[in-house]
Amino acid sequence: MRKKIKLVFILGGIMVGMLFTTVIALQLALEVTDNLHVMGVTRLDNGNTLLCYSKTSFIAKYQKGLIENRSQPILLGEHAVIEVTPQGQIVWSFSDVVFPHEAIKIPNGNIWIADTINDRMIEVNPQTNQIEWEWNPHDVNWTEINPEWDENSWYMNPTPWDWSHLNDVDYKKYNSSFEACLISLRNFDTIVEINYTAEIAAGQGNWGNASNIVWLYGERDNYTLLNHQHNPDYLDSGNIVVSDSENARLLELDYSSGTPLSPYKQIVWSYSGGLRWPRDINEVDGGQAFIVTDSLNGRIFKVTRAKQIIWQFTYDLISPYETKILDNGNILIGNAFNGMAMEITPFGASAIVTWSYGIPAAKAMQYYIYSYLIGCCVGIIVILKLLFEKKFLSYWMIPSIVGIILCVLLMCFYTVTTSATIIFFRDLTHALGIDV
Ligand SMILES: [Ca+2]
Numbered sequence: 001m002r003k004k005i006k007l008v009f010i011l012g013g014i015m016v017g018m019l020f021t022t023v024i025a026l027q028l029a030l031e032v033t034d035n036l037h038v039m040g041v042t043r044l045d046n047g048n049t050l051l052c053y054s055k056t057s058f059i060a061k062y063q064k065g066l067i068e069n070r071s072q073p074i075l076l077g078e079h080a081v082i083e084v085t086p087q088g089q090i091v092w093s094f095s096d097v098v099f100p101h102e103a104i105k106i107p108n109g110n111i112w113i114a115d116t117i118n119d120r121m122i123e124v125n126p127q128t129n130q131i132e133w134e135w136n137p138h139d140v141n142w143t144e145i146n147p148e149w150d151e152n153s154w155y156m157n158p159t160p161w162d163w164s165h166l167n168d169v170d171y172k173k174y175n176s177s178f179e180a181c182l183i184s185l186r187n188f189d190t191i192v193e194i195n196y197t198a199e200i201a202a203g204q205g206n207w208g209n210a211s212n213i214v215w216l217y218g219e220r221d222n223y224t225l226l227n228h229q230h231n232p233d234y235l236d237s238g239n240i241v242v243s244d245s246e247n248a249r250l251l252e253l254d255y256s257s258g259t260p261l262s263p264y265k266q267i268v269w270s271y272s273g274g275l276r277w278p279r280d281i282n283e284v285d286g287g288q289a290f291i292v293t294d295s296l297n298g299r300i301f302k303v304t305r306a307k308q309i310i311w312q313f314t315y316d317l318i319s320p321y322e323t324k325i326l327d328n329g330n331i332l333i334g335n336a337f338n339g340m341a342m343e344i345t346p347f348g349a350s351a352i353v354t355w356s357y358g359i360p361a362a363k364a365m366q367y368y369i370y371s372y373l374i375g376c377c378v379g380i381i382v383i384l385k386l387l388f389e390k391k392f393l394s395y396w397m398i399p400s401i402v403g404i405i406l407c408v409l410l411m412c413f414y415t416v417t418t419s420a421t422i423i424f425f426r427d428l429t430h431a432l433g434i435d436v
């Protein structure tokens, strides 16, 4: 009986210890390395890459609900949009943003940024870093768009922080008539298209006029239409695709269906089944297939219009955010939780990584946790063996102490090691086929 109680205490202690060390190790890794949580990625004509990042430590606080309002201090360097060369040199940056999700270059040379938690779309002149146009959902009189969105609705009651969660922006030129800006307002479950030409003509002080919203889809809390969407895109046909993330489906909308300002549009293609928080869809093969970012499944795949998955890539992805299809057929990835922008070249049924920027610290932590858990299992077996063979107390303590020392050393190695070492181990495990 006494032996049984002792056993329960020992096993319980080991389990609590494992859990505790794992949590501490994760926290340490994220805070010591504090790698970049990479969201939107765009390849520029000069070969450089624009990428939006926030530090992983911010994401951790944000997800725990520890950052609730603007009075919370935003640390220097915590968020930025940067331009990096193929060699990884930063040649431009803009940091007056909080959790930016997208940055694209428009034909006049300026950069459009979805400044997500600041609830605004900004146009930045990269020569001066001045904001030359800004579109805020709180400037819009939404009741003009839809009488049901009255003064009591969400639309007319802005909160100062992360109200709309404005998470994507796209550009389109409609022949010579006007240039348009497609914006995703995640917390509104709504996508809007803005007449950019009219906004610029109206001048500062008149931005955000409701009459410059020329098209929309979705309505807050009407989840039959959209539920917390990400990354709408214009198709070459003029239709719009969007990741209807919380509904775990992908939609193609007939742009011309319904009236332009009706929340309802005709869905002409959709895909669901097996998706976990899809956050991006891009057309390829002349509109005959799509590249999908299936975030929580840690994969990027290609699906045809006939709904066949014909290609998939998972290597090193942890909750990837979005992709952009490059002119040479390669795919640029914002690999959010694994802290990298990556370029991959499709190869057979998968792809090879041909370029990356950032440190995959989170992936290194996964390797650490697996090795740690294996170590613990071995430790438990040793302890049980010693116990049942009636050895002295001091003997079964030895493997535990050795195990703890090894864990601490491993933890130090993984957290303080250089990016080159992490990348070496990442590539080694991949080469050995034990990548997970
Ligand atoms: Ca995007």
Ligand SMILES: [Ca+2]
Binding pocket: 168, 169, 170, 231, 232, 233, 234
């Ligand atoms: Ca987009």
Ligand SMILES: [Ca+2]
Binding pocket: 231, 233, 280, 281, 282, 322, 323, 324
């Ligand atoms: Ca995309």
